[in-house]
Amino acid sequence: MTATLLVDWTLLGHVVLAAVLAGVGVVVAFSIGLAALSFARDTNRSRFTRSLGVAVAVVMTGVLAWALWWGFELITNKS
Amino acid sequence: MHNTLLLAIVVAVALAFDFTNGFHDTANAVAPTIATGALKPRMAVALSSVFNLVGAFLSLKVAATIASALVAQNLVTLPVIFAGLIGATAWNVTTWYFAIPSSSSHALIGGVIGAMLVLAGGHAVLWSGLISKVIVPAGLAPLVAMIAAAVAIFSAKRLTTKVDRDTSSMGYRFGQIGSSSLLSIAHGTNDAQKTMGVVTLALIANGTLASNSSTPAWVVVSCAFAIAMGTFFGGWRIIRTMGHGFTHLTPQQGFAAQIASSAVILTSSHMGLPLSTTHVATGSIVGVGAATPGQPVRWRLVRDVAMAWVITLPAAGLFGALSYYLAHLIGGTYGVTVLAIVAAAYVTFLLRRSRRHVISAANVNDLWGEPVAPVEVPTVVAA
Numbered sequence: 001m002t003a004t005l006l007v008d009w010t011l012l013g014h015v016v017l018a019a020v021l022a023g024v025g026v027v028v029a030f031s032i033g034l035a036a037l038s039f040a041r042d043t044n045r046s047r048f049t050r051s052l053g054v055a056v057a058v059v060m061t062g063v064l065a066w067a068l069w070w071g072f073e074l075i076t077n078k079s
Numbered sequence: 080m081h082n083t084l085l086l087a088i089v090v091a092v093a094l095a096f097d098f099t100n101g102f103h104d105t106a107n108a109v110a111p112t113i114a115t116g117a118l119k120p121r122m123a124v125a126l127s128s129v130f131n132l133v134g135a136f137l138s139l140k141v142a143a144t145i146a147s148a149l150v151a152q153n154l155v156t157l158p159v160i161f162a163g164l165i166g167a168t169a170w171n172v173t174t175w176y177f178a179i180p181s182s183s184s185h186a187l188i189g190g191v192i193g194a195m196l197v198l199a200g201g202h203a204v205l206w207s208g209l210i211s212k213v214i215v216p217a218g219l220a221p222l223v224a225m226i227a228a229a230v231a232i233f234s235a236k237r238l239t240t241k242v243d244r245d246t247s248s249m250g251y252r253f254g255q256i257g258s259s260s261l262l263s264i265a266h267g268t269n270d271a272q273k274t275m276g277v278v279t280l281a282l283i284a285n286g287t288l289a290s291n292s293s294t295p296a297w298v299v300v301s302c303a304f305a306i307a308m309g310t311f312f313g314g315w316r317i318i319r320t321m322g323h324g325f326t327h328l329t330p331q332q333g334f335a336a337q338i339a340s341s342a343v344i345l346t347s348s349h350m351g352l353p354l355s356t357t358h359v360a361t362g363s364i365v366g367v368g369a370a371t372p373g374q375p376v377r378w379r380l381v382r383d384v385a386m387a388w389v390i391t392l393p394a395a396g397l398f399g400a401l402s403y404y405l406a407h408l409i410g411g412t413y414g415v416t417v418l419a420i421v422a423a424a425y426v427t428f429l430l431r432r433s434r435r436h437v438i439s440a441a442n443v444n445d446l447w448g449e450p451v452a453p454v455e456v457p458t459v460v461a462a
Contacts, residue, residue: 008211015346016219020227023342027231027335031238034250038242068261074349076137 026067033060085157085412086285088419090278092164094305097274099171100183101131101309104270106317107180107340107360108262108310111333113443114322117255120313120440126256127263128311134267135303139294140351141269145276146283147291148208149188154199155284158406160277161415163191165422166399170391176429178316178438179387182355186395187273188213191280193396194403216354217388220343221362228339228366235335236371251330258337263310265344266356271306273353275299315438320384321361323447326368326376336363358388377447 033056039045040053108131109123118126146152167183167190174181188209195203239247278298282288288295322328328336340356340363347354361384368376402422406414 011350012215012219015350015352016223019223019343019346020230022346023227023339024231024234026338026342028234028238030254030334030338031235034247034254035239035242037250038239038246041246071345072137074345 022067022071026064029060029063029067033057033064036060082157082285082412085161085415086281086287088412088415089157089161089164089281090301092161092168092419093274093278093281094301096164096168096171096187096277097271097302097305098309098312099168099175100187100270100274101128101306102312102314103171103175103181103183103309103317104266104356105310105313106321107356108259108266108337109313110318110321110360111328111336111364112255112259113318114328115252115255115330115333116444117252117330117333118259120315120318120443123259124311124313124440126260127266128307130260130263131267131271131310132303132307134264135271135275135306136267136299137264138268138348139272139275139299141272141276141348141353143276143293144208144212144351144353145188145273146279146294148212149205150191150195150280151199151203151205152280152283152290154203155195155280156198157281157284158415159194159198159403160191160281160284162194162403162406162418163187163399164277165402165418166190166193166395166397169398169402169422169425170395172426172429174387174391175314175316176433178320180317180321180357180361180384181387181391182217182357184270184273184353184355184357185213185217185388185391187277188353189392189395190399190402191277193399196396197400197403197407212352214392216347216352217358217392220347220354221358221365221388224339224343224359224362225366225369227342228336228363229370231335231339232332232367232370235331239331248330251334254334255330255337258334258341261341262337262344262360265341265348267303267306268348269344269353270356271302272348274305275302276353278302313440315440315443316433319438319443319445319447320380321364322443323445324377324380325361325364326374328364328367332367332371336360336367339363339366355388 036053036056040050108127112118112123113120167186170186171183192204275294275298279294340360343359368374406418409417
């Protein structure tokens with residue numbers, strides 16, 4: 001009861017949601033990038049599939065770089 | 080009242096605690112990296128140490144919470160902070176000896192609150208701050224980390240079913256260098272701040288700083304270096320427990336666990352919540368193990384560690400209360416000096432006992448449950 005009154009559950013909910021989404025998002029982006037890279041290296045696949053693999057890997061690298069930059073901004077700007 | 084000598088002793092003990100904090104928590108960032116062979120043990124702790132240093136400079140929100148939201152600043156005295164730090168350091172070294180990944184943060188908060196209760200009673204503790212910023216996040220953090228890590232590893236496995244094992248291992252090992260560095264930064268943004276907050280409290284208690292002042296730059300720099308040095312020495316006992324004790328980690332699982340931990344810690348640092356990085360890292364490791372069908376998790380060890388988490392706050396509080404009572408009984412700077420000597424003797428005793436069963440970079444990756452290979456111990460002169 002006391003904890004229910006004292007805790008800002010909305011804020012805590014946002015923290016939990018942001019943490020889960022960020023953690024899962026980065027792992028998913030990295031895994032897609034790795035899978036795409038594996039496609040790109042597979043010589044048994046068509047040229048189009050391999051090119052697509054390279055493109056997806058590049059996009060995922062960009063996504064990860066953006067996530068890192070965004071995380072850095074989040075920590076430093078509001079401190 | 081100004082007491083420069085006492086303040087100097089308190090700051091020195093605070094930095095010693097910060098060192099044990101880094102030493103104790105090295106495992107949080109590097110255990111999966113070492114266990115999966117992504118980096119050699121020495122290289123992993125060196126990298127973690129550098130990034131802990133960087134992280135310590137990025138945010139001061141947690142320091143502000145520790146300094147202002149847990150105890151009544153106007154009632155805090157230097158002996159209280161000293162006793163709290165002694166209690167926390169004693170608890171940290173004890174749990175390190177038994178290879179238990181317990182929370183340095185809760186040890187520190189418990190130690191200061193225990194001493195404060197003896198000095199001024201319950202009204203000196205800001206219970207609302209303690210519940211909302213420490214106890215509730217402490218209960219939630221490992222569960223959130225466990226869920227994030229479980230969802231992450233589930234998704235990663237589905238996405239990489241067609242990737243051959245060698246490419247997957249190599250890719251995730253490479254990724255682990257980044258995730259371990261990120262987790263070390265996260266640790267620096269949360270844990271280094273706690274000692275900064277306590278030193279700021281000491282400066283306010285001594286009258287050196289006005290109430291609600293921000294953390295001075297020299298405090299930030301010295302605490303950052305102390306935690307980085309502690310990290311560099313590596314708490315190999317706890318690294319072994321976290322890397323091999325709970326479950327067998329693959330590079331993919333190690334990566335997912337470290338990223339999930341980083342996300343939880345960095346988000347909470349942003350909100351100024353001083354949660355336990357140890358709880359988060361442990362929750363993530365258990366989460367990836369539990370979410371992998373057919374993979375055994377040593378639930379008995381998880382239960383024992385969780386029990387240690389529950390008793391950390393009251394046990395460190397008891398250490399802190401006893402320390403304050405003893406220092407107060409002897410009185411003044413003498414009391415503090417005697418207590419510092421007793422604490423140093425206790426730490427030396429545990430360090431010497433730990434040499435009977437050494438765990439180091441050489442044998443940290445030996446299989447769990449099998450006897451650890453003996454390590455050559457160089458002869459040392461007793462401190």
